[in-house]
Amino acid sequence: xxxxxxxxxxxxxxxxxxxxxxxxxxxxxxxxxxxxxxxxxxxxxxxxxxxxxxxxxxxxxxxxxxxxxxxxxxxxxxxxxxxxxxxxxxxxxxxxxxxxxxxxxxxxxxxxxxxxxxxxxxxxxxxxxxxxxxxxxxxxxxxxxxxxxxxxxxxxxxxxxxxxxxxxxxxxxxxxxxxxxxxxxxxxxxxxxxxxxxxxxxxxxxxxxxxxxxxxxxxxxxxxxxxxxxxxxxxxxxxxxxxxxxxxxxxxxxxxxxxxxxxxxxxxxxxxxxxxxxxxxxxxxxxxxxxxxxxxxxxxxxxxxxxxxxxxxxxxxxxxxxxxxxxxxxxxxxxxxxxxxxxxxxxxxxxxxxxxxxxxxxxxxxxxxxxxxxxxxxxxxxxxxxxxxxxxxxxxxxxxxxxxxxxxxxxxxxxxxxxxxxxxxx
Amino acid sequence: xxxxxxxxxxxxxxxxxxxxxxxxxxxxxxxxxxxxxxxxxxxxxxxxxxxxxxxxxxxxxxxxxxxxxxxxxxxxxxxxxxxxxxxxxxxxxxxxxxxxxxxxxxxxxxxxxxxxxxxxxxxxxxxxxxxxxxxxxxxxxxxxxxxxxxxxxxxxxxxxxxxxxxxxxxxxxx
Numbered sequence: 001x002x003x004x005x006x007x008x009x010x011x012x013x014x015x016x017x018x019x020x021x022x023x024x025x026x027x028x029x030x031x032x033x034x035x036x037x038x039x040x041x042x043x044x045x046x047x048x049x050x051x052x053x054x055x056x057x058x059x060x061x062x063x064x065x066x067x068x069x070x071x072x073x074x075x076x077x078x079x080x081x082x083x084x085x086x087x088x089x090x091x092x093x094x095x096x097x098x099x100x101x102x103x104x105x106x107x108x109x110x111x112x113x114x115x116x117x118x119x120x121x122x123x124x125x126x127x128x129x130x131x132x133x134x135x136x137x138x139x140x141x142x143x144x145x146x147x148x149x150x151x152x153x154x155x156x157x158x159x160x161x162x163x164x165x166x167x168x169x170x171x172x173x174x175x176x177x178x179x180x181x182x183x184x185x186x187x188x189x190x191x192x193x194x195x196x197x198x199x200x201x202x203x204x205x206x207x208x209x210x211x212x213x214x215x216x217x218x219x220x221x222x223x224x225x226x227x228x229x230x231x232x233x234x235x236x237x238x239x240x241x242x243x244x245x246x247x248x249x250x251x252x253x254x255x256x257x258x259x260x261x262x263x264x265x266x267x268x269x270x271x272x273x274x275x276x277x278x279x280x281x282x283x284x285x286x287x288x289x290x291x292x293x294x295x296x297x298x299x300x301x302x303x304x305x306x307x308x309x310x311x312x313x314x315x316x317x318x319x320x321x322x323x324x325x326x327x328x329x330x331x332x333x334x335x336x337x338x339x340x341x342x343x344x345x346x347x348x349x350x351x352x353x354x355x356x357x358x359x360x361x362x363x364x365x366x367x368x369x370x371x372x373x374x375x376x377x378x379x380x381x382x383x384x385x386x387x388x389x390x391x392x393x394x395x396x397x398x399x400x401x402x403x404x405x406x407x408x409x410x411x412x413x414x415x416x417x418x419x420x421x422x423x424x425x426x
Numbered sequence: 427x428x429x430x431x432x433x434x435x436x437x438x439x440x441x442x443x444x445x446x447x448x449x450x451x452x453x454x455x456x457x458x459x460x461x462x463x464x465x466x467x468x469x470x471x472x473x474x475x476x477x478x479x480x481x482x483x484x485x486x487x488x489x490x491x492x493x494x495x496x497x498x499x500x501x502x503x504x505x506x507x508x509x510x511x512x513x514x515x516x517x518x519x520x521x522x523x524x525x526x527x528x529x530x531x532x533x534x535x536x537x538x539x540x541x542x543x544x545x546x547x548x549x550x551x552x553x554x555x556x557x558x559x560x561x562x563x564x565x566x567x568x569x570x571x572x573x574x575x576x577x578x579x580x581x582x583x584x585x586x587x588x589x590x591x592x593x594x595x596x597x598x599x600x
Contacts, residue, residue: 012527013505014505014508015508015509015520015523015524016504016505016506016508016509016510016512016520016524017504017524017527018497018502018503018504018524018528019502019503019504019505020493020502020503021502021524021527021528021531024531024535025527025531028531028534028535039534039538040538040541040542040545042535042538043535043538043539043542043564043567044542046567047486047563047564047567050482050485050486050489051482051486052482053478053481053482055485056456056460056481056482056485059453059456059485059488060456060457060460063453063457234468235464238460239460239463239464242456242457242460242461242464243460243461243464245457245461246457246461265450265454266450268450268451268453268454269446269447269449269450269453271453272446272449272450272452272453272488272492273446273449273492273495273496273501275453275488275489275492276449276488276489276490276491276492276493276495276496277492277493277496277501277502277503278503279485279488279489279492280489280490280492280493280496280502281503283489329505330505331503333503334503334505
């Protein structure tokens with residue numbers, strides 16, 4: 001019976017059933033067959049799972065992202081970053097990475113960044129004679145930074161499930177995100193120097209920089225509101241999300257005059273439906289986690305792993321490999337919701353800080369987003385940018401290696417994650 | 427045959443369109459309540475009592491109504507790594523199994539949720555701050571699971587009707 005209940009969710013997932021249905025079916029079956037608890041608890045846990053104020057930040061940040069992805073905000077950001085860093089060798093590549101990180105700091109969604117910044121940067125990279133394979137790899141992989149940088153939605157979901165403070169997680173994400181950005185930029189510069197591509201002919205112009213900065217200032221206000229608001233003690237993350245929504249609507253509506261009220265409402269509809277796709281899985285997974293806990297499954301799993309007496313670094317390595325594998329088959333939010341109830345008790349027993357583990361978790365899943373064969377961003381780049389799959393697969397390999405270096409640093413040097421918490425959270 | 431073949435998807439699409447407007451409005455209202463609350467706190471040293479309750483119930487409305495939209499428009503998140511490579515016959519079989527499972531589980535959940543909602547209605551429970559009757563947000567779950575079950579039944583009925591007519595020798599317009 002236990003074997004059947006263990007195999008059932010995996011089999012349904014592999015057959016391609018919706019994740020929410022798999023979780024709901026598994027929870028209901030376990031409750032009926034094992035726990036002998038009234039079924040009304042299914043309703044109570046589903047309702048209770050969403051009865052959380054922190055989760056309101058999810059629809060707010062998704063709405064912000066929808067608004068930011070329309071109009072010319074990404075082009076203005078790219079122009080500004082280009083004027084700032086475009087002179088270094090491989091300046092256009094560096095601009096691509098930094099623009100993506102900046103876009104992530106406004107939206108928290110990886111695929112949106114790949115699609116939006118990618119649409120602007122790919123033609124420019126190809127026109128500047130960057131190799132197609134390199135450009136495809138760069139654009140597909142750059143979005144992974146956005147799941148680490150605040151206001152990351154995967155981190156928000158992890159915080160809710162693991163009951164870890166979201167401001168602490170966001171503070172912890174800043175240094176690793178900057179480190180990953182720096183690693184990617186270093187690789188881009190090294191590649192361009194070695195292969196003699198991407199030499200910049202533009203002289204640095206203060207007037208040009210000032211002009212692009214002036215055009216981008218309204219767009220740059222969003223990350224300032226989100227981070228400044230949270231760490232200045234002005235807003236909670238949820239309130240920061242709501243204020244960012246109003247700001248993100250006001251900029252294209254009133255300042256740039258690119259969107260109308262109808263488009264803003266379309267963004268709201270599309271954000272609400274996307275949010276529902278996430279929140280229904282959140283609700284069902286919290287319910288599933290509750291049923292697992294009632295049946296003491298995380299405890300059994302933890303005791304089994306501890307009983308193997310593996311050294312801590314090996315155990316962490318095994319967790320990393322598991323997360324990388326899962327991340328390349330599943331979107332980060334579903335993976336966080338499925339695995340957090342199983343892994344967190346183990347991690348706490350080993351004495352790892354749940355905040356540090358959260359960052360490690362999302363960096364792994366971020367790599368999974370563009371990891372061959374099935375990373376979600378590979379298909380975003382293929383569909384939205386029309387890049388050939390073979391070119392993307394070949395182009396991605398060096399970027400996977402760069403991210404793995406970053407992952408090793410995040411995993412084995414907890415200070416990288418915890419420094420931001422010490423600086424920003426009192 | 428044409429009527430059923432076209433009417434059911436059209437009706438489902440209308441339901442999805444209506445619900446997507448509803449959740450869009452719910453999201454805008456939630457954002458506005460939150461921002462008004464923040465402004466009120468800093469500008470007038472006053473916050474709206476019960477605003478958090480209201481926002482959370484709007485989010486619950488978004489989550490469950492949006493789930494119906496995602497179900498009708500086949501947009502639920504899933505791991506389609508293997509299923510993308512299934513043969514058409516196997517794919518149809520898996521889709522059929524998925525539809526049956528969704529109807530069974532969501533049908534059971536709608537029964538459970540309606541029972542719970544009626545219980546809450548009879549108790550007359552209200553939320554702590556906004557004093558909203560609790561059967562209203564709880565009924566969101568019941569309505570959504572019922573709609574998902576009905577959508578599944580409508581699709582099944584329409585397909586069975588069409589395939590029954592095509593087996594009886596009449597031309598199949600699918």
